[in-house]
Amino acid sequence: MPAAPESSDETARAASETDERGRDQERDRQVDELLDVAVGVLGGGRREGQHLMARAVAASLATGEHLLVQAGTGTGKSLGYLVPAVRHAVHADERVVVSTATLALQRQVLTRDLPLVADALEPHLPRRPRIALLKGWHNYTCLHKLEGGYPEDDQGALFDLPERGGAAEHPATSAAAGEGREALGAQVVRLREWAATTETGDRDDLVPGVTDRAWRQVSVTSLECMGSHCPRLEECFPERARALAREADVVVTNHAMLGIAASGSPHVLPEHQVLVVDEAHELADRVTAQATAEISLPVVQHAARVARRHGGVPPTDLEAAGEALAGVLVALPEGRFPDGLPPAVFDAVATVRDAARTLLSLLRPEAGGGGTAPGAAEGGRKMAQSAVLTLFETAERMTAEPEDAARTVLWCARGEDRSGAITTRLHAAPLAVNGLIRTQLLAGRTGVLTSATLALGGTFEPTARSVGLELRPDAEPVGPTTVPGADPAPAAPQGPLRWTGLDVGSPFDYPRQGICYVARRLPPPGREPATDAQLDEIEALVRASGGATLGLFSSRRAATAAAEAMRERLDVPVLLQGDDQLPTLVARFAADEPTCLFGTLALWQGVDVPGRSCRLVLIDRIPFPRPDDPVRSARADVVARAGGNGFMAVSATHAALLLAQGAGRLIRGPQDRGVVAVLDPRLATARYGEYLARSMPPFWRTDDRDVVIAALSRLRDA
Template identity: 50%
Template sequence: MPDDLLDSADKTDLPDVSALLAAAVSGVGGAERPGQVKMAEAVAHAIGSGEHLAVQAGTGTGKSLAYLVPAVRHAVDAGPAGEGHSCVVVSTATIALQRQLIDRDLPRLSDSLTPLLGREPAFAILKGRRNYLCRHRLQTDAPEDPEEILFDAQAVSAAGRQVQRIHEWAETTETGDRDELVPGVSEQAWRSVSVSARECLGAQRCPFGTECFAERARDEAGEADIVVTNHALLAIDALEDFQVLPDHDVAIIDEAHELVDRVTSVATAELSAQAVEITARRCGRLIEDDLADRLKEAGEALQPMLAEMHAGRMDVLPEAVGFSLVSIRDAAYACATALRTNLKGSEDDAERLGAGRAALTSLEEIHDTAVRFLEAFKGDLASRHDVVWLDKPFSEDSRRPTALKVAPLGVGALLRERLFRQRTTVLTSATLSLGGSFEPLARQWGLPPLDAPDEKDVLETDSDKADKQPIKWSGLDVGSPFDHARSGILYIARGLPTPGRDGLPEAYLTELSELIGAAGGRTLGLFSSMRAAKQAAEELRGRFSQPLLCQGEDSTSQLVKRFAEDDATCLFGTLSLWQGVDVPGPSLRLVVIDRIPFPRPDDPLSSARQRAIGARGGNGFMAVAATNAALLLAQGAGRLLRSMTDRGVVAILDPRLATARYGSFLRASLPPFWTTYDSETVKGALRRLDTSD
């Protein structure tokens, strides 16, 4: 039989997804879970039909195997790795999940499935070029970095020690991956030994091209069936005109609840007087002095203007700032033009070429960002696509400069055209259904309504959508193996006062202290601001005997470790703890949330999005503020049950969850705990749990 017919016959003989999943679960010593089976079958159907899928899978479902098994089967069915077939890209939001997939899930899955698939599936991890050590930058040293003028001697010295540690690590690392350098180093230190895609000389020109860590990672990804990456690189692949990720016909987005924020972050740009000055100094030795001085002076002229302005969203561009942006744009263009001319003939001088590419990248970023700011104010408010605001540091001694920032009003149009119309996409998370529906997040992703079309709450619409095939997608909630109603209590403190802006009321502190006392410590306090977390920590220390840790007193990872190791310890903190804590067992019996985590009323991006939706006749508050709050509440409440034996209470001190009109939407977004408004019932339950432990 000819080889091509043999290959075809092998493909059709692959076991179905249910058989492969059973083998995978057995291989890891697990037990079959109905939700996992249902999810795997749905993912396989989506891949086969081309219909996009949003699937919510609660903690403990085993969703990683549920999407990896059909993904591996599809990739193997497409043909041998590295022979031109499309791979499957798996995108995550966190380093922890990337490492879990690469170090644990995929190796074990490969061992279990290879005998059934007929070959060993290949997998790789791929990140942005900045995440890899650059051997050329390491050997030639970074171009003289004018950023050091902004830092004091102690900071520069600390960065120097970190760079030295990077040099020592470079002698042993096999991947050059920044995440393998533990403990980590500052952004300033790392940037001195890494390059962006635009700064890179290219493998052919670089004297270290054959040893390049980033190129090696790209080559491995090109040979893989499954490529694990992050939302940021996925966004860059969609935003840029050049290809970043290998060819892929399926994208699986885990931690999809963070997709919009991560894509928005990648699409956000900023401009400060310091950045312009640094860029002018960086190209100063490579072009004529008068051109570099012109750019430097343009940046200096911007500084006093920004200093006099109030922080916050800008709906109108001040005329003087507009003139300054034009000057910066034109000066950056002139410098870049001269630099390109001066770099001609430098192909054999890698050091000069490297410095030139770094300077040119900075110039192009300054120019393009200035252009974007000027374009952002054209037309009336309803027709604009970007939001501009002035960001100022909270204190005068902050190293963060005053900067103009610009971000897209929404990323749905981008995702719709560059992701959903290009390849089959599966979006999954433990939290996707808000208020009992997938549509609040689907709107933000750019997916059309499932039922009666109503795009009032969508920030962008397709001007030519009538000429395109409709995007088909479905939503599926496979539930959770946890019995929430028997394992957890949701306590809403309906009797407390409505939270204000002047810190935590005394009634909140008293309630919190009594709840912690009843639980015997074992409390994760999730606060809407660091100010509130610190206030609670300072005022409650001394009211009970249990140890109390507060975010900011040590690295977050060390605080979580100490919290998990001592049953009596409490941990207070803000945003990263709402989504980043996984502490099963008796160390966590009580999760307290101080208030509904609505965006700040003066948040530039959130307020602009609400206004834009309202202008279209939609409900901006529900589509933006309430949706974001529901997502965070669900994530925070999800910290309680992390294993089948966990028990405890989620206490929300904000009475608006019970009394406000939007409360039903928020409550419907939470896990189905047994709910009570009675404080004494909850404290009694916590005391019984404490005694049983």
């Protein structure tokens, strides 16, 4: 019997699928060729994982489906996403924003990788791709401030306060410290001379750097900026950077800027259709930090002081509210407030909020508080408005209505400020940021998130949930989609956003190049920083290795105890984080093979020391978050109340990420060999141990101490 003829619909569908496959194959061919061109300029060879990644990124940009791509050390992931991203930006005329977590990677992308890709691809594209860099407002000098357009900054508590959004101290501060700390006046004079010649006004172009305090004399925040009223608007460095970004095909920025955008200020970024997030494992934490705010007596005093000095209004009510708040905080215990602020604290913060609201009304130009007078008076009024508005918004978050308060984590902490005084601070952080990332960063555009550590426990789901791409009963809550005081959020997309997870592997042969040793015979770690058994194990391992050890510890006390013990027991140099600036310590560690470097969290990520100088990585214990970590404990409670496993969803996921990052310090090149030694038997004995182990590079695993000692001895003598 003859076959039934195909219907016209089936024929059309088959033809369409054939055409689509043809387009996909042609796209893959073009991307492969362009990547070969770019890698050839570098003098490198073909890496299959890099090509697999580039084709996957190109497919994601073509379909609009979000992509999580894990690219192990040595893959060359920067070119793996830049080549298809640049191709797409030029061909589709869609702007791409590329964000990095670290200054080092941002510099690498902007000054090396992206210009190389632009140069290599230009002959193969319709036009040369346009590139721009975009940072936060205070990273640029303010010409109006340099000319006296603002009064001198408050020399009191100002320099003990964090930047709005929780930004960390700028790396240039450490560089300036290493230069012997010029006097503030000398630094400002040098800044003024540099400002007269710089084409960018970008702080990172100033070498050597200066302290945060000196930089504050020549920069303003976005809230302090006079905007269209500024007499130097046409020459403004941050405005110029934003204008260039609006015309660029590829804009390079950082996770702090993404945090600002996610927190409800999306206009800090230019319109874009594609977002590439490198070091994406840090995105949720960076957004959380950016959306975290605090209130303390110094914060209130600072706002009152600038309102009086620069805004021309009497802050009597705010000063009184600050003193009343300080009186309540004295007896307040440290820790999280799961049911909201205690009544007395709530009332004190509400009084601060109301006083700040009144001051904001008085600081309006039409109210006569500073008026519209030109020069320093107008600049001072903007400074006062900024300080008081920040205080008001924070107090309003802490005293929100019950339904909004349920989305905020509140806690009290004490610590030293830069003068050494103990200060009590109230903090507010969003309970979850996956909703912020989902609605403000990913919805309506294509997201490509990449890192060497995205698949935790062998699955991408924990990372996907953390950025709002996967909704499950045991997931962290998605709300809120904005934070108080922010721009209105767009409507939340219904249902899960489509995404794909891809692990392109690594060119390294981990089972042959590295050993993962779990010291199963040791007792589980307790409250003490280090046990005698642990110190004996460290001594034996470091002695067999002949030094060349990176020690990753869960606390400063543990790192110090181990370093002091090894200095007494061994004849190899032992450096300790805090002895000098971190880049200096890492350089010394890399330059001298027998040297050891011990430290805490800053060493778990970003340390890149290939070769014989790092053949043993010690991890003292599984890096679970502290039980009293307010944000993570609150998130675990929410998961548990929903019927999920809060420990696995929050604590184990956090530990898996850090273990993967820490273990990744060992093999940095194809010739590297070594051992990762985990001195916590729970990695082998606990039920969650296999989940954590699957997050680490696939080293050959053993708990046989003699085998490891012998292997380290052979590496030492090789």
